[in-house]
Structure formats: structure tokens, C-alpha cells
Amino acid sequence: MKKWKCEVCGYIHDGDEVCENCPKCGAAAEKFTALDDAAANLIERSRYTNALHAQLIDLARQIERVCEAGIKDALDPGCVKVFEQSLKASYIQMKLSMTEMQGHMNKGKWG
Secondary structure, three states: EEEEEEOOOOOOOOOOOOOOOOOOOOEEHHHHEEEEEHHHHHHHHHHHHHHHHHHHHHHHHHHHHHHHHHHHHHHHHHHHHHHHHHHHHHHHHHHHHHHHHHHHHHOOOOO
């Protein structure tokens, strides 16, 4: 399947034919450029990697909720310490993935 890029807003359209109007900005079909195979492949790979980062961010948020519950439960100081350390680590991991995704967006590797 071909990929088309809106030169006005950067939206990527997937299809054998260009769309009539950009779903994001409304630009006419003439404002779309067909991407070559290398660029289209990079878009697909980036979509996959970005989806993995999104999953990692979601998992970090889940860990955050578990850790907050463990800290609140406060069974004993050792448990609280583990939950606090895990909370910090999950926050860092979440921010790393967010930063990487921002880098992809800045480089046009989003799609």
C-alpha cells in the first residue's frame, strides 16, 4: 500500500490513491506527495516502535498505580522502600520513552 504525505500538515495517508482532502487540515489532494519505498518503510517501522513506546508508557503508569497503593498500604519499611524505588524507576522509564517519542516526532518519524 502506498503512503502519501500532506505537505501542509504532515499527515500520512495510507492507500493506493491519494485522498481527496487531508483529514487533518483539509488540504486538497494536490498537496500530497507520494512517499518512496524507503520513506514508507521508515514510517511503518516508526509506527511499530512508537506503539511499543506507548505500551511501555502505559505499563509504567500501571506500575505507578501499584506502587502508590503499596506505599499507602505501608505494611513495613522494607516494602515501602521497594515501592518507592520502583515508583521512581517506572517514572524514569516513562519519561525516557516519552522523550524518545518526542525525538521521533521532531525527526518526522511518526506517521
